[in-house]
Amino acid sequence: MSWLELPLDTPFGLANLPYGVFSREEGDRRVGVAVGDAVLDLSALAERLGAGWAPLVAGPVLNPLLAAGPATWREVREQIGEWLGEARRADAVRRHLVPADGLRMYLPFEVADYVDFYSSRHHAENVGRMFRPDSAPLTPNWTHLPIGYHGRAGTVVVSGTEVVRPQGQRKAPDEPAPAFGPTRRLDIEAEVGFVVGVPSTLGEPVPLAAFEDHVFGACLVNDWSARDVQAWEYVPLGPFLGKSFATSVSPWIVPLAALQAARVAPPARDPRPLPYLRDEAAPWGLDLALEVRLNGHVIARPPFATMYWTAAQQLAHLTVNGASLRTGDLFASGTVSGPEPDQRGSLLELTWNGRDPLTLPGGEARTFLEDGDEVTITATAPGPGGQRIGFGEVRGRVAPSR
Structure with a gap:
């Protein structure tokens, strides 16, 4: 009362x-x-x-x-x-x-480090089918460990901050040499982020059971991506300038204590993970309903409950080599995508790498973002007694390259 x-x-x-x-x-x-x-x-x-x-x-x-x-x-x-x-x-x-x-x-906290994962099987398989059509959709390691990359903490910004279209090298497969200029394939990634509170000791892994001892809460994340810059640079070391120009987060941090009613079992894992990633005793899948809007129009509703690797497993893997946590570390889930076409959390998937443009209610077509476009991501989760827990929104408008 x-x-x-x-x-x-x-x-x-x-x-x-x-x-x-x-x-x-x-x-x-x-x-x-x-x-x-x-x-x-x-x-x-x-x-x-x-x-x-x-x-x-x-x-x-x-x-x-x-x-x-x-x-x-x-x-x-x-x-x-x-x-x-x-x-x-x-x-x-x-x-x-x-x-x-x-x-x-x-920005509600000073970001110490930022790590982004790649934990939606649906997203990973979609990307694999697009870019490796003659191979298996998933790389051999994907079902054995949460894949991630270390991002740039200094460019994590609060919702509402404009996102300047980045410049960089890009080379299409049919072009003889790389060119430099503004990205032509600016994309979004609808994600959920987790904020570390209590640090850990260098050299000491953080086990699954200690997840709630270190993680304070969750927020929404848009990991903006320049797909053409990323495609040219990422071999052999992975994402760099195609990701590091901006990552937007929502202004509200929802405590883990508020998400207990949203906990669900994650999808079945095959093969069974190695012991340090086995979470049957206390799974941290979360039943979050995301919604992505482009210029005010809903274009996707990604379901977070389908994520293959949970935040607790991501934290355990992040520290299993002895890497230490710091107060203010942020780690994100990776793009949230579901099995249905309207559940995909990136334009890369929604337009199948630009092949199938989206048509907005006003008749405009989009493959990737144009200057002036605004993307808003929201999410809710079940709470006690039938209530809904809100995350607010993470919003960003694209500004022209400088």
Whole structure:
């Protein structure tokens, strides 16, 4: 129960309570919690009510709270829930509820490292069929380990940041030599990201069972991709400039505690993974429903529950060689795609590498993104009692090359 009059269908109900960083006009950056159509100024309220953990949420980023660990995360979440639920706190709390409209949102945490995985079997098979039509769709290692690449932390940006069309070398198969210029095949990748709170010790792997001891929560990710730059550069070492120009994330971090009702078993794995990746005892598949819009029109609804490798397995593989975690590490799922054509999380798949253009409701056709196009990715997950947990949105508009 709560003194707040929240609509039953709000994606930001008391079962969610995601964290972000905001400011009013030119004010200081503050830590906030999304509640209905408002943002709770947690920095101000925690100080006003004398919470012992108030310094962790003073702003301007979430990193101090992330580093504090699971016991503190539970304490803070429970305290916020009590403040929003107890009528005696209503007057004090109400003063620190700010209408969400008009607030400026910021990158909620300082990104330490960024890793992107390739964990949708449907996406990987689609890509394999496009580019290796005479071979098996999957490479021999794909069903044995979560494949990934190390991205660029410095170009992770918050939703709403414009994405400048990147330049680079590109060479089509029928061209005799590479040329330099703006990408002609700017694409999106609808993904889910996971934010590390508690660091680990160099040389010590993080086992599957320790996933919740280190990971604070989840957000939405758009891993923008210049497909023509990527195609020319990626052999033999993988993605580089075709990916590193921008990665957009949503401004709200949904705590893992809010996603317990969304946990599901992942698809069956064949062959059975090596012991450090076996997750039968505590699987971390998630039933998230993503939606991708291009210029306001829905073009795909990728289902996250179909992901072959889970975030817990990705973290275990990321650290199995002894690589250490740092507070603020971000690792993303890779493109989320389902078995149906309208469930594909990239234009590369939706247009089958440009062969089958999308027709938008206004009659415009798209193979890849044009200047001025805006892409918005949203997601929800089941919560307790039939509620829906919302992730907000990750949005970006394409600006011309500079």
